[in-house]
Amino acid sequence: MNKRIYLCLAHMSGKEQDFIKEAFETNWVVPLGPNVNAFEEELKNFIGENKEVVALSAGTAAIHLGLIQLGVQAGDEVICQSFTFCASANPVTYLGAIPVFVDSEEDTWNMDPVLLEEAIKDRIRKTGKKPKAILPVHLYGMPAKMDEICAIATHYDIPILEDAAEALGSEYKGRKCGTFGKFGALSFNGNKMITTSGGGALIVADEATKKQTMFYATQAREAFPHYQHEKIGYNYRMSNICAGIGRGQMTVLEDHIAHHRHVHSLYEKGFEGFKGITLKSNPNDCFNANYWLCTILIDPELTGTNYEEVRVKLDAVGIETRPLWKPMHLQPVFAVNPCYVNGVSEKLFNIGLCIPAGPWVTDEDVSYIVEQIRLCCTR
Structure with a gap:
């Protein structure tokens, strides 16, 4: 591509x-x-x-x-x-x-x-x-x-x-x-x-x-x-x-929202049954996300790799990805602020990536992205 x-x-x-x-x-x-x-x-x-x-x-x-x-x-x-x-x-x-x-x-x-x-x-x-x-x-x-x-x-x-x-x-x-x-x-x-x-x-x-x-x-x-x-x-x-x-x-706007949700559904099919990759989806029918960005978690044990290795490899083949947000309680500027933590955000930050979902992302793009991520995560 x-x-x-x-x-x-x-x-x-x-x-x-x-x-x-x-x-x-x-x-x-x-x-x-x-x-x-x-x-x-x-x-x-x-x-x-x-x-x-x-x-x-x-x-x-x-x-x-x-x-x-x-x-x-x-x-x-x-x-x-x-x-x-x-x-x-x-x-x-x-x-x-x-x-x-x-x-x-x-x-x-x-x-x-x-x-x-x-x-x-x-x-x-x-x-x-x-x-x-x-x-x-x-x-x-x-x-x-x-x-x-x-x-x-x-x-x-x-x-x-x-x-x-x-x-x-x-x-x-x-x-x-x-x-x-x-x-x-x-x-x-x-x-x-x-x-x-x-x-x-x-x-x-x-x-x-x-x-x-x-x-x-x-x-x-x-x-x-x-x-x-x-x-x-x-x-x-x-x-x-x-x-x-x-x-x-x-x-x-309505077209954009529908497209982001469509892209997410394609990712769901693409990663179905693939161990070690978890796509973030609505927890239940109460939630209806716009999927502004689609996000995945990469299990190092099951995939033999980590989110940073995947990010670098995808970048080399023309796919922009981004680590999940670094939690504010880990940011140097807020180091002394009160915080109440349970380890969830830190864990997510260490294994997660945002993957393309915007209006310019085509069905063919999604297939290519899934294929490249699978290649990165196959031992």
């Missing part, structure tokens, strides 16, 4: 240029504008649950503004999922607050509800106060166990901010990820389910919270004819140009 197969390349519908052209022709080449408004409305209709959506400059910005509106301040603690990208925890530190890391359970690889409750009890015992928020992640598009997490959050009266950056279109019990908490964050980075070339969005409860989010995202300017600022604000609004890309992407 001559071409290189990437994990998840951006895929344009062809309609993005129309919305961008309209923005240029009407001189809406600034933050805010008709494309932003329309993109937010389209996202709102897709997500449902009577939620509102604010388009922003990044998924990280969405998490940051969600934390601000939950009242997180310097010295507060926020329960974060350890097994994920750093953008979940970094905004906690922007506010001078402290990420407290909780390990994963094996069914979904997401925040372990048992450890979550243990962590809350222990933080109350040690600090004399509750954590200010809980920040679960729907990793690689796999929904977390939201019934259990929400029940614990309700019991201790701690709000939830969902990181659904990788989970646009994923569902738990028929409900879209990002709609269970008080806030939900989405990402439209270049490799996500849809892209705005960057960008993100915050899912909020109602119109009043949407207005408040927009206030913080536009430098917290008060309603005066002059520039008056009574709170610290941020330059986090999405541009009308980027939102035009998003509008074009919304026309193929």
Whole structure:
């Protein structure tokens, strides 16, 4: 095979240029504008649950503004999922607050509800106060166990901010990820389910919270004819140009989700009965992942190899793969943070790979990838 197969390349519908052209022709080449408004409305209709959506400059910005509106301040603690990208925890530190890391359970690889409750009890015992928020992640598009997490959050009266950056279109019990908490964050980075070339969005409860989010995202300017600022604000609004890309992407979102799930089903067939390779799939009918990235675990004992050897060999034959996220509690920058671990995420990190699943990945590509992985893992 001559071409290189990437994990998840951006895929344009062809309609993005129309919305961008309209923005240029009407001189809406600034933050805010008709494309932003329309993109937010389209996202709102897709997500449902009577939620509102604010388009922003990044998924990280969405998490940051969600934390601000939950009242997180310097010295507060926020329960974060350890097994994920750093953008979940970094905004906690922007506010001078402290990420407290909780390990994963094996069914979904997401925040372990048992450890979550243990962590809350222990933080109350040690600090004399509750954590200010809980920040679960729907990793690689796999929904977390939201019934259990929400029940614990309700019991201790701690709000939830969902990181659904990788989970646009994923569902738990028929409900879209990002709609269970008080806030939900989405990402439209270049490799996500849809892209705005960057960008993100915050899912909020109602119109009043949407207005408040927009206030913080536009430098917290008060309603005066002059520039008056009574709170610290941020330059986090999405541009009308980027939102035009998003509008074009919304026309193929359902197709993208269907394609990722189709690719996963092909991998299921390809690895069926092959000992030593485990493809991550929905644990049961409650979970309906978008399979943003497909992921495999490689058993060194059964395959005679390891994930790094496989990654290097696949790279040499034109297949991009990536190790699973290195847990936050193992990152040097968070070395002194409180953490509640059970060994699950560390084990996964040491044996797992992300494999291509994006819209450009063809059925033939999947066959080639499966064939090459099998060759790597056959003694």
